[in-house]
Amino acid sequence: RRNIGPFILPGLVQPVPNIACIGATSGSMGERELGKLVLAELRGIVRALVRGTLVFLDVDAAVHGVQRVQNASGVQLRGGGGTDMRVGIEHALKLRPRPSMIVVLTDGETPWPTVAPACRVLAVVPEGAPATPEWMRRIEVTV
Numbered sequence: 001r002r003n004i005g006p007f008i009l010p011g012l013v014q015p016v017p018n019i020a021c022i023g024a025t026s027g028s029m030g031e032r033e034l035g036k037l038v039l040a041e042l043r044g045i046v047r048a049l050v051r052g053t054l055v056f057l058d059v060d061a062a063v064h065g066v067q068r069v070q071n072a073s074g075v076q077l078r079g080g081g082g083t084d085m086r087v088g089i090e091h092a093l094k095l096r097p098r099p100s101m102i103v104v105l106t107d108g109e110t111p112w113p114t115v116a117p118a119c120r121v122l123a124v125v126p127e128g129a130p131a132t133p134e135w136m137r138r139i140e141v142t143v
Contacts, residue, residue, distance in 0.1 A: 017052035020092035020099035021045060021069070024106035025079030026060040033126065034077060036143045038105045041124050043072040045103065055095055059088035066091075083110040093117055108132065 023038040045054060046069060054069045060079035069075060085104055090113075092102050102121045108129030116135035123132045126143040 014051075015100075017049065017101060018095075018097045018099045019045065019049065019052065019054050019101050019103060020057065020095055021054060021103045021105065022057045022059050022085060022088035022092060023075075023077065024060065024083060024085065024104070024110065025058045025064065025077050026083035026107075026110075027080050028083060028107055028109050033107055033143055037107070037124065037126060037141065038077065039072060039075070041103075041105050041141070042069070042075060046070070046072050053097065055092075055099070057088050057092060059085065059091075062087060063091045066095075085110040086113050089113055089117055089121065093119070112136070 021042060023042065025034070042056065056067045056069045056075055058064050058077050058079055061082035061084045064078040065076060067075060085106055089102060092099055099119055101119060102117065104121065104123045106123065106125060108125040112133050120137065122137045122139065124139050124141060127140045129140065132138045
C-alpha cells in the first residue's frame with residue numbers, strides 16, 4: 001500500500017495476515033478465564049479474520065497442541081500445569097508460514113521473553129493483570 005499524507009491508497013498486493021494465537025491453559029486459568037478470555041476472544045479473532053491463517057497453540061509450561069482454526073468451537077484446550085508463555089512464543093515463531101502477529105490470551109501470571117520477538121505481539125489479559133513487557137501491546141478485558 002502507498003501512503004500519501006494521511007491517506008492510504010489502494011495497492012496491487014493485499015497483505016494476508018498469519019496469526020498465531022496462544023491460549024494459556026495453566027492451572028491459574030479457571031473455567032471463567034478459559035471461557036470468557038480464551039474461547040470468546042478466539043471466536044472474535046476467527047470472525048474478524050477474513051483472509052489469512054489462524055493457528056491456535058494451547059500452552060501452560062509446554063505446548064500441548066497446535067491447531068489450525070477455522071471455527072473456534074472445535075478448539076481443544078489441554079494443559080493445567082505451570083505457566084510459561086515464553087515457550088508458546090518461541091514455538092509460534094517456528095511455525096510456517098511465520099506469523100505476522102502473535103496474540104497471547106492469558107491471565108498475565110507468566111514470565112515473558114526479555115527481548116522482543118521478530119513480529120508484533122499482543123497480550124489480551126483481564127483487568128488488573130500483572131504487567132507485560134513494554135515492547136508488547138496490551139489489551140485488558142473484563143472477565
